[in-house]
Amino acid sequence: MILLHKMFYFILCICIYYTNAIPPIEQTMEKLIKLISDDQVLKPAEFKFPQWEKKLGLYRSEVRLDFFGEPLQAELRKNKYIYVFDNNMFATGWISSVLLEATMYGRAPKIIDTERLSLAIDAIETFHDHNQNESSVPLMTFWSQIYNQTTNTWQSAPDNLRYLITDFDDSLQLIEDILKLLGIKNIAQLIDKIRTSSAAFKDVFQIPPDFDDTYLNIGLGVQLKLLQDKYPSLYLRWLQTNSNMKKLIDLTLRYAYKPSSQNLDQNTIDPRTYFWIRDFVRDNPQAVLATTWAQNITEVRTIAHRGIRMPFNLNNIDVTVGANVIYGITSAIIYDLVDFKDYFNQDMQTLYLSTASLIAWSIKNSMKNRPDLAQVYYPSHYNFLWYGSRSLFLLELARRQDKSLPDVFNRVYSLLSDVYRSDVVKFFQDHVRSDKSSYDDFLGTNDTNIFGKLEPTGEDRIFSTAQTVNILIASFTYFDINTGRLKWITNEKQLDTIKIMINNSISWLLENAFKYQPFNCFFSGSVKGFNQLPFWYPANIYQFLNGTTFDPDHFDTENQSLMDSIVGVSGYIDETTYERMISQKHFNVSTPTTFNGYNVPGGEFPFWSSQPYTHSVTLLALAQYNNLDD
Ligand SMILES: *[C@@H]1O[C@H](CO)[C@@H](O)[C@H](O)[C@H]1NC(C)=O
Ligand SMILES: *[C@@H]1O[C@H](CO)[C@@H](O)[C@H](O)[C@H]1NC(C)=O
Ligand SMILES: *[C@@H]1O[C@H](CO)[C@@H](O)[C@H](O)[C@H]1NC(C)=O
Ligand SMILES: *[C@@H]1O[C@H](CO)[C@@H](O)[C@H](O)[C@H]1NC(C)=O
Ligand SMILES: *[C@@H]1O[C@H](CO)[C@@H](O)[C@H](O)[C@H]1NC(C)=O
Ligand SMILES: *[C@@H]1O[C@H](CO)[C@@H](O)[C@H](O)[C@H]1NC(C)=O
Ligand SMILES: *[C@@H]1O[C@H](CO)[C@@H](O)[C@H](O)[C@H]1NC(C)=O
Ligand SMILES: *[C@@H]1O[C@H](CO)[C@@H](O)[C@H](O)[C@H]1NC(C)=O
Numbered sequence: 189m190i191l192l193h194k195m196f197y198f199i200l201c202i203c204i205y206y207t208n209a210i211p212p213i214e215q216t217m218e219k220l221i222k223l224i225s226d227d228q229v230l231k232p233a234e235f236k237f238p239q240w241e242k243k244l245g246l247y248r249s250e251v252r253l254d255f256f257g258e259p260l261q262a263e264l265r266k267n268k269y270i271y272v273f274d275n276n277m278f279a280t281g282w283i284s285s286v287l288l289e290a291t292m293y294g295r296a297p298k299i300i301d302t303e304r305l306s307l308a309i310d311a312i313e314t315f316h317d318h319n320q321n322e323s324s325v326p327l328m329t330f331w332s333q334i335y336n337q338t339t340n341t342w343q344s345a346p347d348n349l350r351y352l353i354t355d356f357d358d359s360l361q362l363i364e365d366i367l368k369l370l371g372i373k374n375i376a377q378l379i380d381k382i383r384t385s386s387a388a389f390k391d392v393f394q395i396p397p398d399f400d401d402t403y404l405n406i407g408l409g410v411q412l413k414l415l416q417d418k419y420p421s422l423y424l425r426w427l428q429t430n431s432n433m434k435k436l437i438d439l440t441l442r443y444a445y446k447p448s449s450q451n452l453d454q455n456t457i458d459p460r461t462y463f464w465i466r467d468f469v470r471d472n473p474q475a476v477l478a479t480t481w482a483q484n485i486t487e488v489r490t491i492a493h494r495g496i497r498m499p500f501n502l503n504n505i506d507v508t509v510g511a512n513v514i515y516g517i518t519s520a521i522i523y524d525l526v527d528f529k530d531y532f533n534q535d536m537q538t539l540y541l542s543t544a545s546l547i548a549w550s551i552k553n554s555m556k557n558r559p560d561l562a563q564v565y566y567p568s569h570y571n572f573l574w575y576g577s578r579s580l581f582l583l584e585l586a587r588r589q590d591k592s593l594p595d596v597f598n599r600v601y602s603l604l605s606d607v608y609r610s611d612v613v614k615f616f617q618d619h620v621r622s623d624k625s626s627y628d629d630f631l632g633t634n635d636t637n638i639f640g641k642l643e644p645t646g647e648d649r650i651f652s653t654a655q656t657v658n659i660l661i662a663s664f665t666y667f668d669i670n671t672g673r674l675k676w677i678t679n680e681k682q683l684d685t686i687k688i689m690i691n692n693s694i695s696w697l698l699e700n701a702f703k704y705q706p707f708n709c710f711f712s713g714s715v716k717g718f719n720q721l722p723f724w725y726p727a728n729i730y731q732f733l734n735g736t737t738f739d740p741d742h743f744d745t746e747n748q749s750l751m752d753s754i755v756g757v758s759g760y761i762d763e764t765t766y767e768r769m770i771s772q773k774h775f776n777v778s779t780p781t782t783f784n785g786y787n788v789p790g791g792e793f794p795f796w797s798s799q800p801y802t803h804s805v806t807l808l809a810l811a812q813y814n815n816l817d818d
Contacts, residue, residue, distance in 0.1 A: 212698050213810055217296045220701065220807040224283065227800035228304060237359055238366060240273035241347040243332075245311030249279035249798035251349065253381055254631070254709075256787040262635045264378050266647060266705055269370055271797075272348050276330050277315035278711060279798040281404045284308045286804040288411040291418070293667050293674060294811025302419050309412070309422055312405065313429060317397040317482070318342035319496070326409070326430035327439060327482055328401035330711075339494035344395050385794050394495050396483040399440065400509040400566075403516030405430065410519040427526070437531040440513070443484055444539055445477040445505060447760055452729075453484040455759050458504035459725035460564065460714070462757035463779075464556040465505060468549050469760055475542040476535060478513040479503040480565065485754060489733050492752070499714055500722050501733060502756045507550045508566035510543045511575035514600070518579045521593065522586045537596045547576050548603040551611050560783045564714045567786060567795070568629050568648070570655040571710060573612055574805075577662035580604040584666045584677070608663040613682065616656055616689065625696035627652040631707055631795075634787035650701060651708040651802040657693045657809035660686055665816065673817040694813045697806060706802035709786075709795045717791025719780035722755055726769035726779065729756045740775050 227248040235241035250271040255264040264270060287300045317327040318335070319342050333342035352359045360379060367375045409430055412423040445461075446454040447469045457479075462469075469475065481498040483491075488501045517540050520528040551573070555562040563572055583601040586593060619627060629652045632645035664686050665674040676683055715721055723740075731737050731754045738748070740755075761769070770779045786793075 213814055214297065216698055216701055217807055217810050217814075220803045220810075221297060221299055224287070224800045224803045224807070225300075225304065227803075228307065230307075235348060235351045237351070237362055241275065241351070242273060243275045243311060243314075243347075245307035245309075246275055246280045247283045247308070247798065247800045249274050249276055249710075249796060249801070251794050251796055252707075253378070253385065253792055254786065254795050255378075255381075255792045256632065256634045257789075258636050258640070259638060260373050262632065262645065263372065264374065266632070266645070266707070267370075267372065269366070270372070270378070272352065274349070274796060275332070275347055276711075276796070277312055277328060277332075277401050278330055278404065279796070279801050280308055281312055281401065281408060282710070283798070283801050283804045284312070285404065285408050285411060286801075286808050288408075288415060290804070290808045290811040292411070292414065293815065294808060295815035296807065296811035299807070299811075302422070305419055306422060309408075309426065312408070315401065316429060320435075322432060322435055324429055324432040325435045325439075326402060326405055326432065327397045327436065328405050329397045330395065330401055336495055341491070341494045341496055343495040344393060346393065350393065381792055394492075394497050396481050396496050396498060398480055398482065398509070399443075399478055400480065400506075400512045402436070402482070403513045406436070406516035406525065407512070407519050410523045410525050413525065414523060431526050433520075433526050433528040434531050437528075437533075437536055439482055440478065441476070441535050441539065443479050443482050443503065445475075445479050445503065447475060448473045452758060453486050456485060456502065456729055456754075456756045458500065458502050458564075458722055459727040459755060459757050460561045460720065460722050461504045462727075462761075463725050464558040464561045465546070466761070466763070466766065467553075467556075468546055470763070472542060472545065473760065474538070475546070476539040477505055477546060478510050478539060478543045480506050480509050488754075489735065492733055501752070501754045502722075504564055504714070505546070506564045506566060507547055507555070507562050508572045508575060510547055511572060511579070514540065514544050514547065515575060515579045515582075518582050518597070518600075521597070522582055522591060532594070537594060541596050541599055544579070544600040544603055548607040551576075551607050551615075558783050560716055560720055560786070564720075565711060567712055567716075568651070568709045570627065570629055570648075570652040570659070571708065573615075574655045574659050574662070576604065577608055577612075577659045580608050581662035581666070588666050589669070605663075608659070609682075612659065612663065613686070613689075616660075620689075621649075623696070625653070625692040626700070627656050627693075629709065630786045631709055631797075632705075634785075645705070647705040647707040648709060649704050650697070650706050650806060653693050653696060654802070654806040654809040657690055657697070657813065658805060660690050661809075661812045661816075665812075668817070671817070672815075674812060674815050675817045690813065694809065697809060701806055706799045706806075707797045708802050710798060710801060711796035712793055716786060716793040717788065719783075719791075723750060723775050724777045724779055726761070726766060726772075726774065727755045727757050728761060729754060729758050743775055 229242045229244055229246050232244040233242040251274050252271045255261045290296055291299050314332045315328050317329055318333050329344050331344045331346045334345045336343050409426050412426050416423050445457050449455040481503050483498050488497050550562055626649050629648040631647040635643055635645050637643040664677050668675045730740050733752045
């Protein structure tokens with residue numbers, strides 16, 4: 189009798205278990221966690237074409253070419269085999285950060301254990317700039333460096349691209365053979381594009397450290413500090429090599445753009461930057477803006493020939509880099525990272541405010557219709573917006589906790605809350621697809637089917653839709669530390685609209701999270717095509733690295749190379765003069781004044797995509813949605 193009773197109970201339990209199936213959101217999160225985990229390198233591999241070099245602990249990330257149009261063309265972009273595995277810090281840094289963020293603010297099954305996270309953090313450690321003389325300087329590079337005995341410098345080395353290009357003709361033959369074997373058509377066109385792209389690659393090989401990887405690493409350090417209980421020892425290890433905040437701030441300010449300075453090192457910027465930023469500079473002449481590269485003109489003159497140089501030998505401004513710098517600073521101050529706040533001086537406060545103002549201004553002015561120049565390395569608009577929204581989220585949280593912060597944080601809060609709670613929402617409403625749920629950036633949006641009819645493939649749709657959810661949550665909720673839930677910011681009249689937008693996108697993600705290619709375009713070279721070369725834009729500095737000036741109208745292409753030139757804008761040029769300069773030719777080429785999108789014939793540029801990054805931001809969207817308090 190007792191036995192029977194037990195058996196009945198047992199059967200009952202099974203029934204309940206089956207009818208009460210795991211809700212779809214949990215299932216989807218489990219599946220995402222598994223996919224992300226599968227894309228971490230657990231067994232390093234050496235380059236032996238077609239085997240790519242893969243570094244232990246890094247997450248998958250790959251270089252592809254943005255071909256588009258008819259099916260045969262599009263195939264070259266999305267083919268399963270046509271890519272180069274890339275060992276960079278950026279993708280792994282972001283994936284780690286996103287996974288930790290989902291742990292902190294979301295409700296999800298266990299996302300990552302100490303061992304796996306430790307592998308990623310160890311891998312990121314190898315991306316420090318080794319040319320620093322002081323110890324523990326948290327200055328980071330996109331690619332790790334190798335020591336060059338001839339030049340006595342540490343040089344950035346994108347392993348697989350470098351190997352491919354060093355043995356270019358050998359690899360090319362092999363690539364051709366493999367592609368033929370796979371039955372891929374129009375190989376000739378692909379090879380052609382690789383040839384042109386590889387010329388551009390050579391230039392980026394020698395890149396100095398940058399402030400986006402640098403401040404991404406700062407944000408990550410803060411997260412490790414906050415999660416010390418969950419992941420013991422990782423923060424302490426991070427501190428060992430990253431504690432020199434004084435030097436970090438010195439460097440951030442040394443390489444900042446100060447248009448009103450009298451010093452060429454500080455007041456000179458890429459002519460492509462100046463083209464879109466000039467009204468901002470006119471209205472904010474005392475601005476101090478975070479730049480991309482940790483190098484100045486004085487330095488590039490002497491060290492370029494030793495294999496460390498900014499592309500085109502000059503610094504630029506990218507709003508995405510700016511958004512990451514702002515986040516790094518915001519989190520370091522709010523959560524008191526080492527002694528960062530002791531060095532947060534007046535100049536650094538100005539840099540913080542100026543850079544945040546530029547971000548708000550760029551969004552309000554739709555990047556002056558030149559996203560190709562404003563997001564010069566990071567074309568994904570949804571990704572940029574998300575990076576910016578993360579600072580707003582932290583600032584809102586700090587206000588709710590009555591943290592006392594310098595006044596500049598209130599000003600940045602006003603700027604960001606205004607733009608994110610109005611302009612950005614409007615942007616989503618204007619760009620949502622006809623299903624009112626999902627969003628496309630540009631990968632595959634110009635593809636056509638065999639009948640020549642437009643048939644977008646939605647390759648960045650999952651990414652863009654997930655980031656939209658993450659942005660809306662970052663803009664309209666705060667994390668309540670007492671309940672551990674995300675709470676709506678109540679005094680917002682548009683909240684109903686926002687909730688519906690989020691609900692729609694979450695439903696779409698649950699349905700489609702595995703139905704499209706999980707691509708994104710998280711990074712690219714600054715040149716997308718002929719129109720993005722800096723030389724065609726108005727400039728007032730034309731020099732060789734040795735300081736000799738030259739006349740762009742009489743450039744001796746036979747004996748001189750632009751490779752060693754510095755073409756830039758120093759100081760402010762008044763608008764009347766500038767307009768006249770726009771109407772003139774530079775190096776005999778008219779100024780490219782319009783941008784026709786990232787999919788234009790002839791402009792098939794290399795881009796960086798990471799599937800596990802898409803899966804992690806999707807996980808973050810679901811985990812946060814799952815933790816919303818209604
Ligand atoms: C580091 O020190 C060496 C020798 O003193 C010097 O040549 C080099 O320029 C310094 N590097 C930096 C980045 O300061
Ligand atoms: C540019 O870098 C050089 C070498 O590090 C440094 O001496 C100089 O002060 C820098 N320029 C400015 C304006 O900071
Ligand atoms: C060392 O640097 C020089 C100058 O950039 C370069 O020409 C050379 O190929 C480098 N050597 C190695 C082994 O990478
Ligand atoms: C969003 O979805 C949740 C869960 O399905 C539901 O409770 C809520 O009412 C929805 N909100 C809106 C505004 O549709
Ligand atoms: C400076 O470099 C340019 C281009 O390499 C060269 O033509 C010129 O002669 C150099 N000037 C001096 C003074 O060395
Ligand atoms: C390039 O240099 C050579 C030798 O100095 C000279 O003969 C030739 O005219 C130069 N080319 C141009 C286009 O000036
Ligand atoms: C400038 O371009 C025009 C065509 O656009 C060409 O005819 C002319 O020869 C070029 N001049 C120089 C100096 O290259
Ligand atoms: C790509 O598609 C967009 C949106 O449909 C369109 O505005 C643009 O003109 C297209 N570009 C090309 C080169 O076909």
